[in-house]
Amino acid sequence: MVLDRPRQEAMPEAWSRALTSERSTQSLSRRLRLAVLSSILGLASCDGGAGSAPAARVADAVFRPPVGQSSVSVAYMSITSPAGDRLVAASSPMAAAVEMHEMVYDGAQVSMRRVDGVDLPAGQAVRFEPGGLHLMIIEPRTVAGEDTFPIVFELQSGASLTVEFDSTRAPERSGGR
Ligand SMILES: [Cu+2]
Numbered sequence: 001m002v003l004d005r006p007r008q009e010a011m012p013e014a015w016s017r018a019l020t021s022e023r024s025t026q027s028l029s030r031r032l033r034l035a036v037l038s039s040i041l042g043l044a045s046c047d048g049g050a051g052s053a054p055a056a057r058v059a060d061a062v063f064r065p066p067v068g069q070s071s072v073s074v075a076y077m078s079i080t081s082p083a084g085d086r087l088v089a090a091s092s093p094m095a096a097a098v099e100m101h102e103m104v105y106d107g108a109q110v111s112m113r114r115v116d117g118v119d120l121p122a123g124q125a126v127r128f129e130p131g132g133l134h135l136m137i138i139e140p141r142t143v144a145g146e147d148t149f150p151i152v153f154e155l156q157s158g159a160s161l162t163v164e165f166d167s168t169r170a171p172e173r174s175g176g177r
Pocket of ligand 1: 102113136
């Protein structure tokens with residue numbers, strides 16, 4: 001997990017500016033939200049280069065190790081893009097492939113299928129979670145002692161985003177994909 005320290009140090013200044021501002025309370029709340037947002041953004045590392053704003057914010061990034069002999073595992077997250085964008089690809093240096101899947105409910109039948117991309121409406125959290133959208137990791141190479149698993153996302157805007165998923169949780173038991 002990469003912490004963006006300059007961003008975090010900028011927080012108190014943003015707060016004091018917000019608190020001394022003579023503008024409307026709407027402006028105040030917007031400034032406060034920006035200050036809180038900037039502290040959260042530090043949780044996801046980004047390939048966008050030093051100083052540029054991350055293309056999207058990722059929270060609750062959890063990688064579930066494969067169960068038993070399975071060569072496939074699953075990962076979940078919540079992703080929010082400040083501007084309208086679209087996830088168009090996912091990969092990992094530690095896996096043969098990463099696919100975006102959705103669950104399909106047809107009467108009593110439940111199956112999953114691969115999707116080409118996932119829309120990210122501006123400012124709206126899109127959740128990858130059990131029973132819905134999820135990330136399917138094909139042939140993950142997990143390393144003993146490592147507590148994160150990297151997944152790289154490509155966005156339609158051209159940005160790419162590297163997220164370290166927490167891999168310390170227990171394997172998914174069954175049916176959650
Ligand atoms: Cu799947």
